[in-house]
Amino acid sequence: MRVENRRKSRLRWSVSPTVSLPLLCVLLFVGGQVRAEDDVARLEARIEALEEQIRTLRDELEKIRQAGRDRSVAPELEKPPAAAAEVGERGAALRSGDGSLVVRLRGYFQADSRVYLTEDSFAGNDSFLMRRVRPVLELTAFRDFEFRVMPDFGGSSASLFDAYFNWRIAPVLQVRAGKMKSPTALERLQSATALGFVERGLPTHLLPNRDVGVQIHGGFGRRLDYTVGLFNGTRDGGSSVTDGDDGKDLAVRVFAHPFRDRDDSPVKGLGIGIATTYGRHEGTPRGYATTGQQDFFRFRTGVVNDGLIRRVSPQGYFYSGPAGVLWEWAQSSQELRLGGSRLTVRSRAWQILGSYMITGEDASFGAVRPHRNLGRGDGGWGALEVVARVGRLTVDESAFPILADPEAYAFQANGLGLGLNWYPNQFVKYTLDLGRTAFDNVPGGARKRPENTLFSRVQFAF
Numbered sequence: 001m002r003v004e005n006r007r008k009s010r011l012r013w014s015v016s017p018t019v020s021l022p023l024l025c026v027l028l029f030v031g032g033q034v035r036a037e038d039d040v041a042r043l044e045a046r047i048e049a050l051e052e053q054i055r056t057l058r059d060e061l062e063k064i065r066q067a068g069r070d071r072s073v074a075p076e077l078e079k080p081p082a083a084a085a086e087v088g089e090r091g092a093a094l095r096s097g098d099g100s101l102v103v104r105l106r107g108y109f110q111a112d113s114r115v116y117l118t119e120d121s122f123a124g125n126d127s128f129l130m131r132r133v134r135p136v137l138e139l140t141a142f143r144d145f146e147f148r149v150m151p152d153f154g155g156s157s158a159s160l161f162d163a164y165f166n167w168r169i170a171p172v173l174q175v176r177a178g179k180m181k182s183p184t185a186l187e188r189l190q191s192a193t194a195l196g197f198v199e200r201g202l203p204t205h206l207l208p209n210r211d212v213g214v215q216i217h218g219g220f221g222r223r224l225d226y227t228v229g230l231f232n233g234t235r236d237g238g239s240s241v242t243d244g245d246d247g248k249d250l251a252v253r254v255f256a257h258p259f260r261d262r263d264d265s266p267v268k269g270l271g272i273g274i275a276t277t278y279g280r281h282e283g284t285p286r287g288y289a290t291t292g293q294q295d296f297f298r299f300r301t302g303v304v305n306d307g308l309i310r311r312v313s314p315q316g317y318f319y320s321g322p323a324g325v326l327w328e329w330a331q332s333s334q335e336l337r338l339g340g341s342r343l344t345v346r347s348r349a350w351q352i353l354g355s356y357m358i359t360g361e362d363a364s365f366g367a368v369r370p371h372r373n374l375g376r377g378d379g380g381w382g383a384l385e386v387v388a389r390v391g392r393l394t395v396d397e398s399a400f401p402i403l404a405d406p407e408a409y410a411f412q413a414n415g416l417g418l419g420l421n422w423y424p425n426q427f428v429k430y431t432l433d434l435g436r437t438a439f440d441n442v443p444g445g446a447r448k449r450p451e452n453t454l455f456s457r458v459q460f461a462f
Contacts, residue, residue, distance in 0.1 A: 205237040381424070
């Protein structure tokens with residue numbers, strides 16, 4: 001039995017190695033193949049990743065090389081843009097390289113001749129004078145922030161006429177602060193370089209000139225403009241230099257061009273509006289002058305403002321082709337006191353001014369542009385314009401005799417004017433006008449002879 005068991009054991013031993021070795025080899029071969037395939041897959045993935053990195057690096061290198069070639073061809077592109085200077089119809093301007101700041105210099109010069117054809121107590125001296133010498137400096141920062149300063153060196157002393165800051169928040173809303181024209185009188189708002197006559201008409205003597213304050217203004221499209229402002233307040237026809245009391249003026253103006261956007265409308269050039277001021281003030285009221293710039297009415301010494309000053313002015317114009325007309329009505333109501341006497345004095349004025357371009361240019365509220373300039377190039381004689389106006393200023397008769405002397409002054413002035421304007425080019429203007437002002441006196445007052453004037457002007461504006 002032991003011998004048999006030993007044989008069986010030897011048999012198992014001799015058979016097992018024979019069967020196991022091939023099987024083991026097969027298993028090792030299959031396992032090696034699996035591991036090899038995994039390694040190949042990993043290597044292929046790694047190679048693809050490396051190839052992608054190489055492509056990316058090549059693209060970056062090409063960009064760097066291209067930038068180098070661009071610098072060698074156009075090195076000026078790397079330099080910041082330079083500032084630019086220009087001279088045009090709106091004056092001389094200097095712009096920063098990025099356009100964020102624009103400095104503009106403009107101005108105008110007016111030299112006048114005044115001849116009074118009637119010798120009267122109202123008449124002034126025949127003279128030559130520098131009526132206006134005004135350089136204008138304008139700065140614009142980032143398009144929406146503006147600053148303007150305009151001194152005047154005409155007359156016997158220099159004075160500051162405009163100095164204000166304006167912020168264009170939106171077309172419908174702008175904020176302006178400083179010294180500026182009061183938004184009231186239509187002809188006052190017209191540039192002095194675009195006036196039909198040498199001097200403005202009678203309504204401007206009742207309405208404020210320039211004042212210090214703040215206003216909001218803007219436009220709803222091209223058809224409606226508005227202004228609402230709060231100002232120190234000034235006398236009729238005067239300009240504010242210092243604030244004489246605690247009172248302030250509220251000024252409101254609305255002006256519309258109802259048909260401006262209708263190209264086929266015959267009344268496209270119509271503009272109508274109304275302006276008003278309201279405030280309480282103290283101080284000395286101002287007298288009223290003729291279009292010849294001579295006072296025909298003054299209050300007695302000691303008369304002072306003592307309460308409300310209210311003004312209202314309906315106004316408008318119409319321009320069509322070479323013809324135009326401007327009209328304006330104004331009323332000033334003042335509460336006045338002299339000693340123990342208190343009176344409310346209402347003064348009224350109106351004017352109608354017509355113009356016609358003989359040479360066919362379009363008439364407008366702004367500057368005239370000749371079709372053919374006098375001088376080199378165009379071979380023309382410029383533009384020729386004829387103007388005429390009629391107006392009246394009336395002081396409340398209740399002012400006499402308590403607040404005003406009927407022997408010295410009239411209560412009403414009636415003005416007529418006829419003028420001729422020659423524009424050799426858009427920068428130069430010559431004006432010649434005849435004026436006549438007749439006076440009405442209160443019953444029993446001294447009679448005054450009419451004032452007759454011959455005014456002329458040479459103007460250069462850019």
